[in-house]
Amino acid sequence: MRTEKLTLGQLNRHLGYFLRRLQLWVFQDFIRALAPLKVRPAQYSVLLIVEANPGRSQATVGKTLGIERARLARMLHALERRKWIARHANGSDARSHSLYLTAQGAKALAKIKCLAEQHEAKLAEHVGPSRHKQLMAWLREYG
């Protein structure tokens, strides 16, 4: 195999390509960092949203994160099996479930956040602290 680098050609003109490459780097590092607790990025986002917004429905959480309700239902089952998330009946609407972190879930999340912070620090170092800050400010507008 010839080992010289290839030219990216027209790919050089596509922001999506570079966005994807960095995003993959970030997720792979996150997954590696959180591997001891077996937490995936999407699960982490759900845990944080429920922590910050206890008692909200699956539909509301799903819409906030852009997670399809069918996918969220299965993910929540898994989180319920691990006793991290509890679903309670909602008094005003019998169709919906109110989501809460269990005590055990809160305890686990504390550890999870610690590992996630280490990952974030590594990312900040990877892109440079000032770029990390600027990218955050810019990209936040499209979340």
Add this chain to the structure above:
Amino acid sequence: MRTEKLTLGQLNRHLGYFLRRLQLWVFQDFIRALAPLKVRPAQYSVLLIVEANPGRSQATVGKTLGIERARLARMLHALERRKWIARHANGSDARSHSLYLTAQGAKALAKIKCLAEQHEAKLAEHVGPSRHKQLMAWLREYG
């Protein structure tokens, strides 16, 4: 369902989250824009690389794009069935295949590029032209 927006909590501190949201927006728009020709982002990247670097092996192309060789093999079969990619024997190494765009593939790629450019213009408008340029310059470093 209460419709007020939820707070993102600690998610606000993670660049990966916002990176992922914008990346999803970009890919979804790309897939929508290229739907008439049924081309996915990964396929498009392979076509561009082969166009810009004719005659290289699957291993080389895969390494450049970060696509796993098993995945690339299946993707190339699909592109071969569509008569867009041709695989020739490599004289110096009987194990490897040299990849080329067929005449039909080059013709299809011209149309594909046209749609991809429209998508890119929409993205530039979405994030703002100056940010598009700056993001491109920054993110290119981590590809």
Add this chain to the structure above:
DNA sequence: TATTGTTATACTCTATAACTATA
């Protein structure tokens, strides 16, 4: 021994559709 390409498996994520039970 290592590499190239291939096939196979498993898991995650995305996108649907269909279903129930409520509203």
Add this chain to the structure above:
DNA sequence: TATAGTTATAGAGTATAACAATA
């Protein structure tokens, strides 16, 4: 009729392992 949650299926992408042919 619309919505909340569930189950199911299909396809893409990712991560492995194992294999034959070749280096």
